[in-house]
Amino acid sequence: MIDSSTDRSQPLVEQVPVLVVGAGLAGLSTAMFLGMHGITSLVVERHATTATHPKARGQMPTVMEAFRVAGIDDAVRRAGYDTSLPMEIVIGPSLLGTPYKTLVESFDFDLTSISPTGMGMASQEAVEPILADRAGAWGARVQFRTELDGFTVDDEGVTAELIDLQTGGRRTVRADYLVGADGWRTTTRGAVGIGAHGHGALSHWVNTIFRADLGAPMEGREFALVYLQNPELQGGTGVFGGTDEPGRYVLSFAFDPEQGEQFSDFTEADCIEQIRIGIGDLDLEVELLDRAETEFAHRLADSYVAGRVVLAGDAAHVMPPTGGQGGNTAVLDGFDLGWKLAMIIKGEAGPGLLASYDVERRAFGEWIAEYQYQNLLQRMTPGGAEKDGGEAGRDPLDLMFGSRVVDGAVCPEPDDDHELVEHVVTADSRPGSRAQHVWLQRDGEQISTRDLFGRSFVILAADPAWRQAAGQVSDQLGVPLDVQVVGGDDLVDPAAQFAARYGVGEDGASLVRPDGFVAWRTEGAADPAALADAVRRVLSLSTVG
Template sequence: MRVLVVGAGLSGLSTAMFLGLHGVESLVVERHATTSLHPKARGQFPQTMEVLRLAGVDQQVIDASPPEFEFRIVVAQAAAGPVFNEILVDSMGPDLSDFSSAGWANTSQERLEPILADRARELGATIRFSTELVEFTQDEHGVTAVLRDLNTGEEQTVGVEYMVGADGHRSPIRQALGIGVTGRGVLGTGVGAIFEADLSSVVPRNALLYLQNPDLPGGGGAMVSTDEPGRYSLSVGLGEYSDQRWIEMIRTAAGIPDLAVRLLEVGSSSDTKHWVADTFGSGRVHLVGDAVRVMPPTGAFGGNTAVMDGFYLAWKLAMVVKGEAGQGLLDSHTPERRPYSEYIAQQQYTFYVERMAPHLDDGTLTPMADPISMLFFGYRQISDAVLLEPGDQGELLEPEPTGRPGSRAPHVVLPDGSSTIELFGCGFVVLTGSPEWAARAEELGLTAHVLEGSDWAKAYGVTESGAVLVRPDFFVAWRTPDATGDLRQVLADIRHQGHSCGV
């Protein structure tokens, strides 16, 4: 194995799956005995479904969603009311057909992780549960890691070229690398319970309730439905509570004083935090998921960004491992992902204050951006792996697709009904209306698509005689409006290799 992935959550399994899609086998180790046994993050945005479609698991994810897609977010005193605010995601999700050909899914982390794990194995990954990373060292040649089987106590030393830390918000790997974090810190500590009760009259089938209730510890809490009908989880302020006290709190949260409650699990604690790692890697070790970004669970971006972290890192790591790019390509991971991560964390903090902790509104909240055009599809990735055009100030967000380098490639419906987005993902791709540009691309081993008509060219900001180079992550790397340009040199600049490396 050439890459070690530590952690088999959403980000670690996604990284392994997409590495396999790009032809690189990995070893994944996870200290827990299985994938997640709790729903945790729920819901997949269309851009996440695009990459899951690329990996061939999108239909499985859709099939794993609850039969009733409708998902409701409620801010209330109790499940039975009064309701202060209600956000309804309708049965199809917001219409994003102007931005993507993919739809929505509503699968929980509990059901998504096994799908990712199975596909990662099919693509060459080895996954070892009940296995922890004891220690690691690195040098200019690779990473040496000591692993321990938690069932037998046996230790094994493995050598790999690169390591990916997907080891959660505490991330011993991040700490060992000496990487700090920046943010608002710990916002609160809570404790949770999983229970069964008949709340069908007051809680929708798929719902998340933010409770503002002075009769609950900490003045509020959160209640969420699970994949099992009649099963819910409740989180409240930290404390040690008897089973009877839990039943009383559940009844308070439900707003039903005589509710019959069956406790299944109590006492699991967690912190609500807000921070972003100062850098997303060091040397031959890179970080993804909660190891680099921890946000309040208000906005559904946590699980989606975890999957996308794996997608965005894997293609770069695969190219470097296979000798198709230089180390500089991996160095673009932090400058491309950190600014967006910081912005998303700020957005989710604003959600948190508005829904759960209005007392924290100190006038410094980041104004909410339009989630569809900005947070889903309008963010840019700016680094040396993108050739910006003269006058481009490197803005992080753009309200409308432009096709300029650093931006997501626009979704354009092609004559056969498919999308330009469906042409990307497995390598650098050239879009053009010119057979001459296509020939130049193919001479360099690139896939080229000669597109008809002018719609695509207008969307991408070129003429039909021009060309656009799109990276494997659906982002525009470079474009030329006409027949001019040295594609060989462009590739060398983006991959951080010289001509001697065969580009």
Template sequence: MKHKHVSVLIVGGGLTGLTSALFLARHNIDYLLVEKHADTAIHPKAGGITFRTMELFRQLGLEEAIRTTSKPLDNIRGRIAVETIKDIDLAELKQGESTQKEIDNKIVKMIEKISPSKAASCYQMNLEPILLQAAEKGKGHIRFNTELVTYQQDDLGVTATIIDRNTGTEEIIRSDYLIAADGAKSSICKHIGIPTTGRGVIGGHYINIYFQADLSTFLQGSQFGFYQVLNPEVFGALITVNNRDQWIYHVAYDPSKGDRPEDFTEERCREIIKKAIGVPDLDFVILSTLPWAAVERTATRFQDNRVFLVGDSAHLMPPTGGFGSNTGIQDAHNLAWKLAAVIHKQAHPRLLETYHDERHHAVQVTTKYASDLLFSAVNKGISTLNNMDHLAVTVGYKYSSKAVIEQEPTTHRMDRLELNGRPGTRAPHLWVNYQGKCISTLDLIDGNFVLFTGENNSLWHTAAQNVSSHLGITINVYSIGSQGDLVEREDSWETLYDVTPHGAVLIRPDGFVAWRTKEGESNPNLILKQVMTSLLW
């Protein structure tokens, strides 16, 4: 057998696995990613990308490419209920589009105040090739058609056996750490035996039928993204894939009545589509089918010594709200900088324990909200959302761990978005002029720690240089003000970050505030050394 050593072995080449690879490469960490399938996804699923996730893709330099790919779905919005697609009242449709557009514009304006990025619609089958292409240009190795056979870990690392499914050749891989991004049926999670919590299937079982058809006669350029079909024979939902001629139809089935996914033959699926559209002689082609279920399930632990669960291997939530894949990508982002700091010997391995502490809580908040959205929809508008705010769930959750230093007594709220520089929350977005360009403060979070200060920051700058040299970790320092490195364009950084002109805010490599001093410190060198040592060691 061949033997190879890498810092991190990633098992799974879906969205979470590929983004894990990209985030690790950004921190100059070598990895090997193995994926048992021969290629990236071929079926449309996981289409919604939140603005927070787009911020992460912005950091990777992929925002523009993803935005271009998602352009056909830019104006897709809202939902409407009809008996069949043929029965759509076009006047009602136009009125509904107009109302939905007004709602969406309000949301867009709210997001523009808090983020440099916008949400996008890009199905996994279109997004994965973009991520793969970017990963192949960077540090690390990716092997499709390669499967994890077995692994064992010890105090110093992980020894795994992988197999090339084409040739049958086995290989032993020695890694410092293993990331389990192998999906909802994770063999790694089962091997570890980590218990799960959650109510299991809470929204039913479905067959997702991907087909190609010209429906322009009935929709006439409609921009709706979700058509609820009420025909009791084929009750389900039609969703556009490319806003032209590709669609997916979700139809429910009931295992308790003996229904099985394999019962949905191509002939049966064709009959379902014809009845849903309301046209017996409809001309269309079925491209693929995929069973799925709305599930609520979370592992009780996201870490087992040197093994980390990310994405669907760690948690499953209903698709309502579109949080699932986004949550997994944010898992990968949280974990990557911590692995890098430990591997580069810039932090104690204890830092890795904060991955579970932070992400498990964020996942619980998000899963509850997604489930409540589902139950609210099923109950026809009866709210069970417990006053959680959608934007707060998207980007306003707060981390509490040893990787955050906070001394503020008030409780963090989730009924409204609060991004005010509080430690544990995502650093506020502020448009500034920097070196002749207009950028967001979030654009300066480049994988290192960042220290924002007032204009007169010579003591902070010296302190950062001293601490960086002492700990062997980079701290980038930026003064903000009319004569600073960064000049505010509209809002005041002091107001947004809740500091005085003498204050300072330390931001982690993942864009979350690690520590803040509102009034300043008499001995910046000492306090910054204490803060960084507490965070990392």
């Protein structure tokens, strides 16, 4: 439920399981996935609405799989560009100029051997309302024009003071947990004493939004993104891109405060001149709609968890936008945090499970932020188009599907190399890795193993004896375990791939987390004691019981 009104009759101290600060991609994803797992939340946002300015665009297949679990993947896909049409990302001197390097020609990738879903190309402005609506349908309350004005933390929860920015009214909220998803200007991180590290502030930009008739240059393109390297452009570099509205575009150019340059120095005429240089047409008719200042930075929280306070999205990991992974990482923060907080609050996991969110997401955040930083050096640094190497040169399939959580809430195998990112072509669904996509059939309809995950822990096995073993463990520990027997009449394995792809043989089983990562596996026969031990270890449960 989205609440923009100011008439909020609340108890003196309102009680909520989770208070989420910030209604961006991270905050709304967290609220949505919490709701999917049965936990309501209150989301507060100081702005009047969800995002209205062009920001992040594009959803990796892993994000679309998460949205598929929540039932919003089709809505997100419809809200974005048609990936079957040409969509170029290039490095060049201007939109009309000859590219120095073509990075992407199309997003119409055939990933059917790796994932049941493809890319999405929706904007942040389009996705946030979809997330808010689904979160609201699952019990979340999203309140705009509401600001966090301090909080205290104790062993049992968080007491927060909120201000209604329209009326000035104040109220107190008591929550079991507070999720700081308040963006790159986060106050939550500093309030709990979490420091930050990284490359720091990298560059300063003037972002312009404008209208122009670019019919000829854009003809035949569903979308274009041009990283500009041009000595005639202010700062020598910039970026051009489209928006959801035909004829409306964005162009950013750099300025350097250390050289005495300030955002306020750039007049409307200056901005239009830069737009014309970036397009490559000095006579182009341009209507400047808006301009704003922003900073590119690489700033990473030293920890994502401090007691009952958790960081997500840009509050945890500020990274340059080059590569489009900031928004994707924010959504996946919420996907991971949703099931972990829900299980803790419901008593199905120990509080220690939250530490795995810090270990897993912080390691990935560090890696992906460095990837984006290397992309910045290549794409938006004069002469960078000739540079290769580093994380920016990694196989895109590994970026999409190769991340691991082996040092978190899993039972790693003794010979595991503890690599953070693995090669997709050699992956084998080992603990800490992505549970692989295998096409199965149910009632004559094609279904992916990935479609079996998302709502609870899942045991995949070929031997029906695992049903009884899982039932015993579930009753003993109070943890729901969904058993899916592959190869029987209900779930057919037409290509006989499951046992080999999951490394469990005919007798063993794979325990898969709600986020689709393998937590544990065995080639041995159904063993309630071994399964119970694995579940306890993964969920930080007491060994008593």
